[in-house]
Amino acid sequence: MRHVVTQTNLEGKPLTEPVLLILTSLAEHPRHGYALIKDIELLSAGRVRMSTGTLFGALRRLLVDGWIERFELEDTTRQKQAYRLTATGRRHLQLELDRMKHLARAGFARLKAAEAL
């Protein structure tokens, strides 16, 4: 089934890696800035250590597009602002993960076919 065209995958354009990692991290539960950096490092098995410039650039765009929202944490001694996925953001993440799953399947099938030759 063909997917609805989204803001980012118009003409099949995939999400950037920082955006995908941020959305994936927020899919579990809301997080503040530093918690996002730590979780992304964990998610990527230490491969990606996002700088604050990259993180807040991506967060700004996601806020403008309405994929995430910012809110104040009630009980915290450290950072007050946190971010969570909106329904739209969740849907876009789902679409991107479906796209990646489809691509991975096709890739593995071709590798298998080449090995069989």
Add this chain to the structure above:
Amino acid sequence: MRRAYQFCLILYPRAHRDRFAEEMLQVFEEASADGRAEGWVWSVRFTLAEIGGLIGGAAGAWLDSRSAARVPSQSPAPGWIPHELAEAQERVEANVAAMVHAIANHQFERARVLSNQEREARENLRVLREKYGDEYGMNV
């Protein structure tokens, strides 16, 4: 380090600074405090990555603010609806038509599959309507 970082934030557009500068500084301080025990090699790498990130981030913020300023402020032409919304609506309508056809031809298994697809298509449409609001007045 804190002062140098604060100084670099001047590279960003005013709107970005007003919204994020304090938070960025807080995250930077937390990250540098956490890595202090890692040694000077880590510190040098961290500082270089942060400077690079700030320069790249500031460039992106300026580009975004310039392109936002170029977007015309007038409201869209009457009857115009966003492309993705129109496509989602068409998908729901196509699904309903295919389902009706399948039922009329006693293809109940196919109708069941189409029904699942239709539910998914309606969910897409609902999410998009939430995004764009009710201003486009579409009925499905």
